[in-house]
Amino acid sequence: MSNIPDNLKYTESHEWVKDEGDGSVTVGITDHAQELLGDLVFVELPEVGAELSAGSECAVVESVKAASDVYSPVDGEVVAVNQDLADSPEAINEDPYGAWIFKLKLSDPAQLDGLLDAAAYAEAAED
Amino acid sequence: MPFIPHTDEETREMLDAIGVDSMDDLFEEIPANLRCGDLSALGPGLWEQEVSQLMQEKARADGQPLCFIGAGAYDHHIPAAVWQLATRGEYYTAYTPYQAEASQGTLQLLYEYQSMMTELMAMDVSNASLYDGASALAEAVLMAVRANRKSKSRRILVPRGLHPHYRATVHTLVKNQGIELVEAPYDEKTGQTDLDALKRHQGGDFAALVIPQPNFFGVLEPVDEMTAFAQANGMLAIALVNPLAMAVLQPPGEWGEKGVDIACGDGQPLGAPLSSGGPYFGFMCCTQKLVRQMPGRIIGRTVDLEGREGFALTLQAREQHIRRSKATSNICTNQGLMVTAATLHMSLLGAEGLARVAARCHENLGMLVEKLTSLGEIEPAFSAPVFHETVLRLPLEAKRVLRTLAAHNVLGGYDLSRHYPELGNALLVCTTENRSESDMNKYRQKLEQVLASRRQGACATMAKLD
């Protein structure tokens, strides 16, 4: 069973979301997602300053045999991206909750309430 | 039954094993009203001798005229070893190297090909081929639109001096994605892309500029200026080059300040026979930065479980079989066998050999132009330097001249009136290393007769030929 920390929020498309409490969130992909993909070989990052809407494609994680889009969990502006992933995509395999992909400034903090909690995600990931 | 090994006994035995009575039973899931089964209109099969005779008749019918047409397809000598090896069954009848361990021959060869092309183009990386030069340019345009995030326009600047069939092909392949090709005119005196006209687009939003070298007229473009212009104005620079010419001309990786972003073209001059226009192969190289935007197969070197060197398809996540609707292209099969021939061709000639062939082709052009212009009334249309192909202005319609020459088994060049009516009676002529001085003398002699018959007012003969 994969690791699903209780302190994070999740989406059905396997992103995790950490509320930084300052109107911004940090986003990555879950342990379950990295297991499905296998050894990652490349991460395509969004551009800082990009305006994202919830559900839009904003990054790509790529393994040898698969490539998967990463979707923005909420509306917001990209304020930082994890450049380290450009050189070491395997960081996501090693530490999926440490190797974040991007940070967003929230347009509407209330959207966080619409995300899944750990229990709900665990159930969704079962299916 | 041609190519089917089954004996009657085996067929019976296999039907019994399956548990059906007849072949018809194997097709029982096809709705009965749809089943056909009569292809008698195609006639009986021919045995090898009959089909051989049929094909020899067809081949004879086309003659083997003396050819001075280039226009994107060039009659070069191909070393005997090239096609003897390329048609070895192990190359000829293998498929795309999906099972890497059982395809190391093809994979290593493709890696060597990529290495040779990057050297020839002075670029960082190469793919393992696309279909042909024209479709490779279309892929380069799509790639530029994807990769150039600064440009929002989906517009591409394309010189009018680019091969008209290439322009048409690119249009077919990109128009449905809302990409617009904007024409950049050529200078009527030099035949080069008009830099002043180009500069009027300064500050305009274009995703890329296409830079042919040489262009369709054989004319050498001011590639440094064009590359610099593109990159200073937020456009990617796409080179479209003759690979043989790159043995002697400045390669696209060295154009302008930092080289072009994408280089592509048709690999035909590297070992592919004329063969009515195909199969040839498209090549594509790009900067390291753009490698993940490049379409087509790419081979990488890696190691096996025991640490031994080996080769495998890599960056496959760009491709349609994984990425489906988000792939960089729908391309699947490419032109593997032609690349096999090209790799052999480049290995046998080497840099020195290619340069010698290129120089010989070009030297022959000088000789031909001198012979033809000495007839009077014929002169080069443009003043800029050319490579092994040039435009001549004739005193009468190119179409008529070509028709009469063809009746004497000389294909005198390509008539430009259809695509460039503004050039008047203009003819595109080309020489390769395969055209001897006596070939050129024959051309001159026949052309002299055509011109003489016109001067004698013998237009009646010409009219009859129409």
Added chain:
Amino acid sequence: MLIFEHSRPGRRARAQAPAGEAALADIPESFRRKKRPRLPEVSEMQAVRHYTRLSQKNFSIDTQFYPLGSCTMKYNPRACNSLAMLPGLLGRHPLAPDTHSQGFMSAMYELQEILKEVTGMSAVSLAPMAGAQGEFAGIAMIRAYHDARGDTERKEILVPDAAHGTNPATAVMCGYQAREIPTKADGDVDMEALKAALGPQTAGIMLTNPSTLGVFERRIEEIARLVHEAGGLLYYDGANLNAILGRVRPGDMGFDVIHMNLHKTFSTPHGGGGPGAGPVGVSQRLQPFLPIPMVASDGSDYHWLQEEEMPQSIGRLSAFAGNAGVLLRAYVYAKMLGGEGMQRVADYSTLNANYMLKKLMEAGFTAAYPERRATHEFIITLKKEAKELGVNAMDFAKRLLDHGMHAPTTYFPLLVPECFLIEPTETEAKESLDAFIQAMIAIREEAARDPERVKGAPWSLPVRRLDDVKAARELDLRWQPGETST
């Protein structure tokens, strides 16, 4: 060892290029290359020996059984090659005048006619250079047809979830969105889902029949009716045409446009990944949109149809007339088979596939669609073996290589777990099929006894399994001057 490592400065294959330096004097220095590219410097024999040795590291049809599903790896007759390479045909310039092209054009015209007859379509263009380009031409024609009628609101192309990846990629290249239609457990298209997906936004549907699942879509007529009623058109992906040649024609099934893979059905070589050829055939209403150039005949002479004659054409797909040399090979093949020979293609490829399926099932392997009749190919799933023996489809595939056979297509279609898509083709003799079945049984027995032996395969090839992750993470895409290999 790379060819570059045989290289020595100053060595050359001197018979391969003209002697002496020729003049480039009229080309100014500024246009000239300053530094020679570092291409190999080897003798003719070294090049020949190197590339002969490399070839010996390949599996091919000429050397091995190659049952790669969906690829139709049948024997490529040698006559097709030698006759396409007759000097008159090989040396013909693509822009040669019609007076010097009647032989070549007659072959192309006849090939168009042959392909019309076997597919039941009204007209054929030979222009597309590969299957994927044929797909592009087909969908571009569908779009041109709708546009010509002012019907511009159609934005979607329907694609079954089992389809080849080129289908959705093609739809996008033509400016459409691809919408997936699910497949039912019996392998047929889910009709309810299809009905729900159809609407005024539907431009068309792309179908392979028999499908990539190795079964014939039985309700094809109903699908055709529904799609046509919604105003959409039907595109036939000819990947599996080998299965039905002479038995049923796409035109009779109700398809509006099809592409054929001549490198599959008409036995032109796969060449280590091309060149192929992907001619397209259409029904009457799409005829004006066919890609150019095409060959026409006025009864005695042949001539090209270009933009002027076909103003509504989707246009050119290549600089010249497509992969002419491939088309010539297909023409020779078609002439050698004749009508009767062509029908036998479907019969014997289907016989071989059903025989293998039956024997594999008797040996205890699991068919993906056991209730269905196999077409020219079929799927087995190694899910049970993966679970019980810990040896998956990839392991079986690699171990088959040690048995001297190319592996079937693995992990495609994605719908079937641990799948093998097996296509023997009509040119394989019964003993090849039996040997494959024996190898499968032997590998399963070995997996029970010594799973590591299977998981470590292949053992007998020039390399063992390659590190794909390293290949993708540490990109090494070209030789660098100065290096020597390990």
